[in-house]
Amino acid sequence: MYNFDKVAKFQNSLKWHVNDSELPMTLGDMDFEVAPEIITELHKRIENKNFGYEYIPYEYYVSVAKWYKEMHNCTLDISWMSFSQGVVATLSAIITNLMNEDSVITVLTPGFDKFKKVGEEKQKVLVSELIYDKEKRNYDINWLDLEDKLKKTNLFVLCNPHSPVGKIWSQKDLEKILKLSLKYDFKIFSDEIHGEITFDKKYTPLFSLDEKLLKNTIIAVSPSKAFNIAGIQTATIITPNKELKEQVDNAIKSFHLNEANSLAVPATIAAYTEGKDWLEELKDYLRENRNFIERFLEHNVPDVKPSLNEASYFLWLDISSLNVDAQELTEFIRKKTGLILIAGDKFDGNGKQFLRMNIATSTDLIEDALRRLQRAIVLFKRKDDDLMNLILNK
Numbered sequence: 001m002y003n004f005d006k007v008a009k010f011q012n013s014l015k016w017h018v019n020d021s022e023l024p025m026t027l028g029d030m031d032f033e034v035a036p037e038i039i040t041e042l043h044k045r046i047e048n049k050n051f052g053y054e055y056i057p058y059e060y061y062v063s064v065a066k067w068y069k070e071m072h073n074c075t076l077d078i079s080w081m082s083f084s085q086g087v088v089a090t091l092s093a094i095i096t097n098l099m100n101e102d103s104v105i106t107v108l109t110p111g112f113d114k115f116k117k118v119g120e121e122k123q124k125v126l127v128s129e130l131i132y133d134k135e136k137r138n139y140d141i142n143w144l145d146l147e148d149k150l151k152k153t154n155l156f157v158l159c160n161p162h163s164p165v166g167k168i169w170s171q172k173d174l175e176k177i178l179k180l181s182l183k184y185d186f187k188i189f190s191d192e193i194h195g196e197i198t199f200d201k202k203y204t205p206l207f208s209l210d211e212k213l214l215k216n217t218i219i220a221v222s223p224s225k226a227f228n229i230a231g232i233q234t235a236t237i238i239t240p241n242k243e244l245k246e247q248v249d250n251a252i253k254s255f256h257l258n259e260a261n262s263l264a265v266p267a268t269i270a271a272y273t274e275g276k277d278w279l280e281e282l283k284d285y286l287r288e289n290r291n292f293i294e295r296f297l298e299h300n301v302p303d304v305k306p307s308l309n310e311a312s313y314f315l316w317l318d319i320s321s322l323n324v325d326a327q328e329l330t331e332f333i334r335k336k337t338g339l340i341l342i343a344g345d346k347f348d349g350n351g352k353q354f355l356r357m358n359i360a361t362s363t364d365l366i367e368d369a370l371r372r373l374q375r376a377i378v379l380f381k382r383k384d385d386d387l388m389n390l391i392l393n394k
């Protein structure tokens with residue numbers, strides 16, 4: 001039994017860099033203590049008392065391959081893997097090294113904002129907006145629009161599962177994208193950082209599909225989200241095509257991302273070899289949080305409706321019935337109650353009708369957040385009514 005009720009705040013936490021009375025449910029890290037199995041290995045490394053330059057041992061890659069065999073029942077060839085310090089930094093290095101000024105990048109929205117941001121630094125970015133089914137609270141790809149854009153694309157940035165909406169792409173969807181990449185000859189960068197936190201549906205790692213379809217793919221995985229070690233900076237980049245892997249490795253090296261800090265290797269190996277039980281308990285805890293939030297909102301704040309959320313510890317909350325932009329509402333909620341949520345505007349697409357809530361915290365804080373949210377929505381609606389009365393009485 002692990003203790004997820006304890007909130008482990010740390011010095012210089014970016015998320016908790018707020019006023020004392022404020023409650024941030026924002027950035028993509030968790031409030032939980034890291035698995036003791038990982039901490040033990042980190043203590044051992046620190047006890048070496050020498051933090052010189054490191055190479056990446058073979059054992060690192062074996063631990064990644066074994067994890068995917070055991071947890072996802074797929075074979076991952078060790079020769080396909082490269083170490084890198086992070087997913088976004090690797091994407092940036094790949095764009096700089098593999099694209100040129102005429103290249104076109106395509107992303108799906110609403111989607112993780114940094115894809116577009118990194119792409120727009122030098123290239124043209126096309127956006128294909130996901131279709132939202134309000135009844136089913138589910139997103140899908142607009143295939144006609146996407147294919148039209150992919151015809152002109154050099155790099156498609158995929159997020160599998162898709163953040164922040166928590167959508168797990170089906171094998172059929174993924175195969176369709178891979179076939180399009182062969183047809184129109186564009187590369188795919190697939191960010192699979194949220195693949196370990198899934199609930200009722202299984203995620204399909206892109207590299208587990210038919211190798212013949214993987215000629216243009218670069219896949220990024222990392223234990224950083226699932227094991228709360230984002231600050232340790234570790235990721236594995238998987239490139240099945242040998243020629244493309246050489247280019248990817250050169251890109252990673254050009255940004256010096258192949259150099260691991262002293263904690264990255266022991267943390268990754270410990271997560272992948274000893275982290276399974278902790279992760280299973282974490283997912284149970286997150287599932288409880290999610291169910292609790294859904295019940296609470298349904299009964300007390302029906303204007304805020306959770307959507308899909310098949311994966312990740314973000315809840316994507318539909319506020320469309322309130323007729324307000326998410327940015328305005330988050331500012332109101334923060335000002336009135338101190339609860340800080342992320343406005344979906346940041347992720348484009350139909351994001352301005354959504355709030356992103358990070359639920360990877362203690363159930364006590366979830367309860368606190370829900371009470372604040374309930375109060376804020378009551379106040380917000382009252383404000384609306386007051387305004388209406390003012391207009392009607394004029």
Ligand SMILES: Cc1ncc(COP(=O)(O)O)c(C=O)c1O
Nearest residue numbers: 028086087088089112163191193
């Ligand atoms: C979809 C997605 N990709 C990447 C990252 C960041 O990964 P890294 O720290 O390895 O760049 C995040 C962090 O929130 C994320 O949500």
